[in-house]
Each structure stands twice: as C-alpha cells, then as structure tokens.
Amino acid sequence: QKEVEQNSGPLSVPEGAIASLNCTYSDRGSQSFFWYRQYSGKSPELIMSIYSNGDKEDGRFTAQLNKASQYVSLLIRDSQPSDSATYLCAVNKSGGSQGNLIFGKGTKLSVKP
C-alpha cells in the first residue's frame, strides 16, 4: 500500500461548481496534514493545513480530516479557471523529523469556463 494515495485525475469541473479532492494515507501515527497547489512548471504552494478531525475552512477552501478512516479531503467551492492546477496531499511521517512530509502524486484539477 502506498503511503499517501490520491486519484491522479484529471478531475474536470465546470466553473462555479464544487471540486472535491481526496487523499488516503497509511501511517496511523500521522498528525499533520497539508494540501499544496502546484501550477504547471511551478513549485508547490501551501493552501491548507489541518491537524484535528473535522472541517477547517479558509475562504473557498475546506479541508476535512478523518483520522479513523485515514482520509483527508479538500473541497473548493465556486471553482474558478485559476484553480486549475495539481493538488498535492502531504502527510507528516510519524517517528520521523517534524518536517518530514510524505507527498502523494497529486490530483490534476481542470476547471472549465
């Protein structure tokens, strides 16, 4: 089983719709979870972090965490063409250094005007 799994997509949604991105992880000891956005040819940019079960909202973004199911998701409301990018899920590796993140392969999101 891969440590962090994401559907590679592409996920295509119309402008204004809700985009739902999902991520599962294998390390039950992980405590910190992150979503990064990466535009083509650019470096990853942090958009959300979540550390406890439940929802965390920031503008049009909502991160959801369920540690029992080892599942993290990212919802993007009112999707815009500028949201088209690859979204990387990252999970801290328990037992490792604090900054040791395991990244998934990413889900490519395409928002159609």
Next chain:
Amino acid sequence: EAGVAQSPRYKIIEKRQSVAFWCNPISGHATLYWYQQILGQGPKLLIQFQNNGVVDDSQLPKDRFSAERLKGVDSTLKIQPAKLEDSAVYLCASSLSLVKYFGPGTRLTVL
C-alpha cells in the same frame, strides 16, 4: 520578504557528469529541505537541515548525492556521477515551523 532562491533554474548534463545546485532560504528560517520531484510524482524528501546540522537524510542516495549547509544559511546539493534517473526538479524549501516555503526549483535533465 524575499522568497527561497535557487540556482541554476535549468541544467542539462550527460550521464556520469557532476552537477551542483545552490539554495538560499528565507532569512531567519532555521530548517532547510531538499526535495526531488520526478515528473508526475510528488516531491520526495532527500535531506533536511536544522541550522547546519543534518536532521534526516534517510532517502538521500549517499553513493552519489551529497549536501551541505555551511554557516546554517545557504546550501548546496551535489550529484556525482549523475544517472539518467536523476532527471527531475530539485526543490529547496525552508521553514520556521511546519509551513514550508518552496523555491522555484532547478530542472535537471540527464542525457
């Protein structure tokens, strides 16, 4: 505030040659990371520094890769000799806490 700086931005070499990448982190950030991102995959941690000490280098191929961070600021990552499978983007990141800030990366092509 200036971001993480990296150079060069692009590098093309032949296999068995050597190459070095440079990173200047955000001022005051004690933690510095080097990641390798192969096309179509997520970044993979190669090495993590806390000031000028190595915290984690468990995934660094030490037979060919080396890294140093002198004086706890700038860092260099070297590959010698390079292999075809080293073709990737090498990302440097720095942080004060769990939030990492990535540099623009160096795209390495090994022919």
